[in-house]
Amino acid sequence: MDLLPILATLKRHKTAAGLIVLQVGLTCAIVCNALFLIMQRLDRIDEPSGMADQELVAISTTGVGPSQNPEAQTREDLQALRAVPGVQHVSVINQVPYGGQLSMSSLRLVQDENAPGVSAAAYNGSEQWLQTLGLKLVAGRDFEAGEYVDDGAFSADPDSKLAALVINRALAERLFPGLDPIGQQVYGLGSGPTRIVGVVERLISPHPGGNEEMNRYSMVMPVRQSFRGGAYLLRCAAADRDRVLKAGIAALDKTGPGRILREQKTLSELRAAYYATDRNMVLLLVGVCLALMVVTAFGIVGLASFWVQQRTRMIGTRRALGATRGQILRYFQAENFLLSGLGIVLGMAAAYGISLLLMQNYEMPRLPWSYLPVGALVLCALGQLAVLAPARRAAALPPVAALRS
Amino acid sequence: MFAYYLDLALRSFRSHPVLTGLMVLALGLGIGACMTTLTVFHVLSADPLPGRSQHLYQVQLDAGQLAYYRPGAEPEEQLTRFDAQALLAEAQAPQQAMMTGGQVILQGPDEQLEPRSSDVRYTSADFFAMFGLPFQYGGPWSAADDASHARQVVISRELNEAMFGGGNSVGKTLRVQDTEMRVVGVLGAWRLTPHFYDLNTGDYGQTEGLYLPFSTSRELELPRSGTMNCWGNEHIPDATAPNAPCVWIQYWVRLPDAGAVQRYRDYLNAYSERQRGAGRFERPPNVRLRNVPEWLAFKQVVPGDVRLQLWLALGFLVVCLTNTVGLLLAKCLRAAPQIGVRRALGASRRAIFAQFLVEALAIGLAGGLLGLLLAWLGLLGVRHNPASYAELARLDLPMLAAALAVSLLASLAAGLLPAWRAAQVAPALQLKSQ
Numbered sequence: 001m002d003l004l005p006i007l008a009t010l011k012r013h014k015t016a017a018g019l020i021v022l023q024v025g026l027t028c029a030i031v032c033n034a035l036f037l038i039m040q041r042l043d044r045i046d047e048p049s050g051m052a053d054q055e056l057v058a059i060s061t062t063g064v065g066p067s068q069n070p071e072a073q074t075r076e077d078l079q080a081l082r083a084v085p086g087v088q089h090v091s092v093i094n095q096v097p098y099g100g101q102l103s104m105s106s107l108r109l110v111q112d113e114n115a116p117g118v119s120a121a122a123y124n125g126s127e128q129w130l131q132t133l134g135l136k137l138v139a140g141r142d143f144e145a146g147e148y149v150d151d152g153a154f155s156a157d158p159d160s161k162l163a164a165l166v167i168n169r170a171l172a173e174r175l176f177p178g179l180d181p182i183g184q185q186v187y188g189l190g191s192g193p194t195r196i197v198g199v200v201e202r203l204i205s206p207h208p209g210g211n212e213e214m215n216r217y218s219m220v221m222p223v224r225q226s227f228r229g230g231a232y233l234l235r236c237a238a239a240d241r242d243r244v245l246k247a248g249i250a251a252l253d254k255t256g257p258g259r260i261l262r263e264q265k266t267l268s269e270l271r272a273a274y275y276a277t278d279r280n281m282v283l284l285l286v287g288v289c290l291a292l293m294v295v296t297a298f299g300i301v302g303l304a305s306f307w308v309q310q311r312t313r314m315i316g317t318r319r320a321l322g323a324t325r326g327q328i329l330r331y332f333q334a335e336n337f338l339l340s341g342l343g344i345v346l347g348m349a350a351a352y353g354i355s356l357l358l359m360q361n362y363e364m365p366r367l368p369w370s371y372l373p374v375g376a377l378v379l380c381a382l383g384q385l386a387v388l389a390p391a392r393r394a395a396a397l398p399p400v401a402a403l404r405s
Numbered sequence: 406m407f408a409y410y411l412d413l414a415l416r417s418f419r420s421h422p423v424l425t426g427l428m429v430l431a432l433g434l435g436i437g438a439c440m441t442t443l444t445v446f447h448v449l450s451a452d453p454l455p456g457r458s459q460h461l462y463q464v465q466l467d468a469g470q471l472a473y474y475r476p477g478a479e480p481e482e483q484l485t486r487f488d489a490q491a492l493l494a495e496a497q498a499p500q501q502a503m504m505t506g507g508q509v510i511l512q513g514p515d516e517q518l519e520p521r522s523s524d525v526r527y528t529s530a531d532f533f534a535m536f537g538l539p540f541q542y543g544g545p546w547s548a549a550d551d552a553s554h555a556r557q558v559v560i561s562r563e564l565n566e567a568m569f570g571g572g573n574s575v576g577k578t579l580r581v582q583d584t585e586m587r588v589v590g591v592l593g594a595w596r597l598t599p600h601f602y603d604l605n606t607g608d609y610g611q612t613e614g615l616y617l618p619f620s621t622s623r624e625l626e627l628p629r630s631g632t633m634n635c636w637g638n639e640h641i642p643d644a645t646a647p648n649a650p651c652v653w654i655q656y657w658v659r660l661p662d663a664g665a666v667q668r669y670r671d672y673l674n675a676y677s678e679r680q681r682g683a684g685r686f687e688r689p690p691n692v693r694l695r696n697v698p699e700w701l702a703f704k705q706v707v708p709g710d711v712r713l714q715l716w717l718a719l720g721f722l723v724v725c726l727t728n729t730v731g732l733l734l735a736k737c738l739r740a741a742p743q744i745g746v747r748r749a750l751g752a753s754r755r756a757i758f759a760q761f762l763v764e765a766l767a768i769g770l771a772g773g774l775l776g777l778l779l780a781w782l783g784l785l786g787v788r789h790n791p792a793s794y795a796e797l798a799r800l801d802l803p804m805l806a807a808a809l810a811v812s813l814l815a816s817l818a819a820g821l822l823p824a825w826r827a828a829q830v831a832p833a834l835q836l837k838s839q
Contacts, residue, residue, distance in 0.1 A: 015826065016738075023724055030720045037713075047728035062510065062522070114472045158640035191640070258523055260510055276791040281710055288438070288717055292724055295431050299728035302424060306735035362709050 006335050006363055009311075021343040024379055027296045028347025032375035033354050034285045036367050039151045044209045046276045049267075050168070050202025052134030054238045056086075056267035057209055057245045058096045060231035061252060061259045068225035071150050075255050077227055078126075079182060080251040086240040087248070091132040091233050094124040094151070094225045095206045098274035099263065102207050104214065107186045109175065117188055118215035120171050121205040124151060126224040130166075132235045133203075140182040140198035143222040147197075152226045154190065162190040164222055166198040171217035189221060209278075224309055227256075231263070241266045293378075297386040304332065304390035315394055316401035325395040332391035333384060340383035346374045350373065406756075407763065414764035417740065424736055425768065428729050432772025432816060435725030437779025438718040440800075440808045444780065445787055446715050447804060448797045449609065449707045453597050457537055458697035462666065463602075464492065464656040466677060467691035470636050480691050481634060483652040486623075486645065487685070493529055497672045498658035498665070500535040503619055504528035505607040505654050506630040511615070513568040513581040523564060523614040524606070525581075527622035527629070533559065533590075535659050536602070541565075543575035543590035546618060554620045559590040564614035584625055586617065598797055599706050601697055603655050605631035608706055609794035629653070660694075670694055708792070726819050729768070733823040737761055744827055745835025754828040761824035762817070769816020773809050780808060 010017045028175045081090045095101040106117030125133075130142045147164040147193060165186065171183040185193040203218045232252075236244040245264055252259065308315070315328055355367035418425040452458050466488055467480035484492075489503040505527050512520045526532075533545035538559075546557045558581065565574050574588050599608045621643065622629070635644055635651040644651040670692060677690035695703060737744075744757055758803045780800065787798040800808075 015822070016731060016734055019727055019734065023727040023731065026720065026724045026727065030717070030724070034717070094479060129818065156642055222832055258520070264523070273791065277710065280790055280792075281714075284714065285717070288721055291434055291438075295725055295728050297436065298427050298431070299731050302427060302732045303735055306739060308740070358713075362713060 024343025025347035028379045029350035032351035041278045049204040057234045059264045060262045074226045080255045084247045086236045087099045089132040089235045091129040092126045092230045098270040119214040123220045124223035124225045126218045136201040138201045148222045158188045161192040162194045164197040168203040184292045300386035308394040319399040329395040336387035348372045410760045412765035428773045431725040431728045433775030435722035436776025436812045440720045440780035441783030442715040442718040462694045465693035471687035481652045484654045489654040500531040500659040502532040522726040525615040526613045527619040539593035541591045542573040552625045556586040557589045559616040561614045681711040729819040744830045745832045748832035758828040761827045765820020773812025824828040
């Protein structure tokens with residue numbers, strides 16, 4: 001394929017050629033960054049919680065007036081909920097993942113209260129929390145019966161101590177890199193040291209998805225929350241969830257009438273609602289990418305058709321001089337390849353520039369290099385696809401076309 | 406002349422319907438995307454209290470520990486209860502209010518009705534006059550009521566509808582967390598967007614249904630919500646106690662002019678020094694006074710996604726415009742023989758230029774109308790979003806005008822280059838090659 005004639009022709013159409021290059025470049029730059037944004041959002045949405053999402057139901061209630069004995073009421077509630085047919089495990093926790101609340105605490109490795117700490121999401125779990133949440137214990141053990149304390153007593157007493165703690169693997173690796181976390185002591189919960197007794201593989205923060213380091217760390221304390229500040233989590237078979245939710249609400253109505261339900265949802269619903277804006281953003285970005293590519297493709301079709309029409313005489317002459325249909329086809333394809341290639345090179349530079357701007361203004365990570373060839377390939381394919389119809393029309397022109405026009 | 410150019414443009418559209426359609430579609434898509442995102446941005450970044458917001462200032466003091474002190478660092482965004490009550494008692498601004506949010510259970514006089522939960526604001530008497538809340542019936546409580554922990558509430562129009570079926574409910578009672586309180590005021594239509602005085606309890610969501618004195622809320626230990634930061638090494642049995650080292654109160658003042666702002670800033674610095682002298686503050690004075698626009702900018706209250714979408718749409722519009730320039734250029738050059746004839750018959754370059762600009766404007770107008778339709782559809786989609794601001798996204802008259810202006814400007818910009826190229830066509834060359 002001889003490129004020189006193509007370059008000579010393009011030189012005479014600098015403006016139109018420049019416009020195609022510009023358009024391909026801009027599209028390439030935007031599509032690269034949009035693809036990266038889409039992948040980031042998808043990663044966020046897909047982050048596993050570590051829990052049995054499909055088998056959990058959350059119910060939280062609140063009393064109308066001051067409750068005389070919230071702890072006793074909570075025990076009664078738990079008993080009633082355990083009796084609901086289909087319920088496998090029940091526990092009360094202080095914050096539901098993807099829910100509205102967020103409670104965090106800071107852990108230190110030394111007694112000194114001015115030493116820097118590591119912040120982590122602080123879950124309070126009552127008996128059966130491990131089986132209810134469905135977390136995977138990778139080291140150590142669950143809490144023992146004697147280690148649980150009531151939240152009311154724990155918070156009110158300045159000398160209260162917490163005996164045991166379970167942390168997630170990310171926090172274990174952050175606090176004790178290269179060491180066995182089981183048996184290690186941490187400070188910051190209550191007044192004395194707390195011993196780490198177990199590590200779960202995964203436990204998501206109640207507000208996952210932020211960029212901060214602390215969003216990856218979480219811990220579970222053997223603290224029995226009362227119904228006032230907590231939520232009941234019920235685990236049952238996925239198919240039973242709706243029925244269990246209704247039966248659970250009815251059971252709570254019987255043990256403590258006159259309370260108001262603050263939230264009653266399956267965990268899958270909470271999760272879907274939590275990520276709804278991210279899903280919308282993904283759809284929007286996909287839509288914009290598609291629209292951009294369609295518009296660019298039509299721009300290429302329009303200009304290529306114009307060129308084919310304008311060069312009818314040239315094409316006819318070449319055909320009369322012995323050029324095959326394939327050679328004419330390849331001429332227009334090569335021309336488009338040259339223009340798209342130039343656009344893509346400029347576009348990749350622009351993509352990088354946009355990425356730098358996004359990093360500065362939106363705390364986004366840098367665009368990985370691997371997205372640039374993907375964008376280039378997409379735009380190149382798009383250009384070839386768009387030019388195919390005009391190029392075939394050009395190739396179909398009979399040699400006499402040169403004489404007719 | 407204009408009518409003739411328009412006629413020529415219409416003829417040209419008829420002879421190239423596909424090309425014209427593509428240009429209108431591209432412009433329409435670009436303008437529709439831009440107008441959708443611009444409208445959302447415009448709604449979210451609008452002044453929540455026009456004419457009033459630049460005189461309302463949020464107060465920040467630095468009450469933290471010396472241990473983590475970095476000179477010049479941003480102080481806490483909220484105040485401790487002690488400081489808020491002290492500033493309120495000293496009342497050095499023309500108007501001031503301390504406040505925090507919460508959620509309570511309400512029971513109306515009708516025992517049959519289920520108890521309901523409502524967002525509540527615990528605040529002080531100046532709140533209503535300072536933020537300019539409209540009253541339908543009755544009025545706010547007084548500073549004396551603050552001092553006496555009065556069992557009085559102001560309710561929103563929506564809550565009045567739901568609990569009392571509307572009408573003048575002043576003097577009626579309702580039970581707040583099982584304590585009987587008397588309604589002293591019913592608000593008119595009132596929704597703050599964004600909910601700037603406390604961004605911790607939702608930014609673009611519904612405004613509170615109930616308002617009651619802060620002093621009353623503490624006496625009754627009503628539940629609170631929002632962000633709370635505590636520090637220190639001692640165990641804090643009750644973080645809402647007057648002397649707890651915890652910040653959880655928002656404090657706003659109205660300062661009418663620059664002089665008042667300076668005086669109040671001096672006063673806050675002096676207050677900080679006094680507290681330091683008394684051993685309460687460990688850090689040197691470090692105060693902030695931001696008015697509402699500054700506060701909203703500092704808090705970056707317009708969601709990052711919305712700003713990102715705006716940039717994305719602008720990029721899309723630029724690509725659509727480039728596309729339109731290319732296609733218009735192709736169309737103009739294709740018309741070169743006709744241009745040659747017109748020029749030979751005496752049309753000036755200026756006339757050719759005007760003719761093609763009119764053609765571009767006509768395409769721009771059609772694209773703009775299509776864009777408006779698409780923006781209307783786009784906003785319909787935005788309103789079905791789960792985001793808290795979704796229902797606010799509506800086209801208003803200024804945005805409508807802006808849409809048309811943008812589309813005409815855009816098409817004018819797109820038409821300049823092709824029209825100029827058309828005007829450069831040499832008549833002799835064209836006539837010779839025919």
